[in-house]
């Protein structure tokens with residue numbers, strides 16, 4: 001095995017992705033090659049140092065800085081408050097119900113007038129001998 005191949009296998013070994021057969025081949029190379037042993041030792045030392053590092057605490061201002069740099073949405077700001085959004089939805093529903101009631105009343109008034117006109121038309125057309133006369137009795 002060449003040192004270049006061994007370096008690639010050392011990297012896989014550190015990531016726990018080296019197969020057992022290739023690990024045996026790497027061990028054979030490491031027994032004969034002091035420079036690759038040195039590479040493995042320093043890489044393992046670096047890996048353990050990196051694992052000991054703690055995630056740095058975020059500065060408090062970072063949260064506000066991110067929020068203030070977010071792009072503005074097209075939604076009006078009051079829609080972001082849930083209570084106002086529910087109020088707006090309730091008002092829209094109530095307005096549509098009122099509009100429906102108004103349309104219904106207007107439609108009924110119109111149909112009533114139409115029915116009366118129709119009744120008069122029938123009397124005009126058939127006079128007193130119409131069936132309407134029989135039903136009225």
Ligand SMILES: [Zn+2]
Pocket residue numbers: 002003004006029033035036
């Ligand atoms: Zn080597």
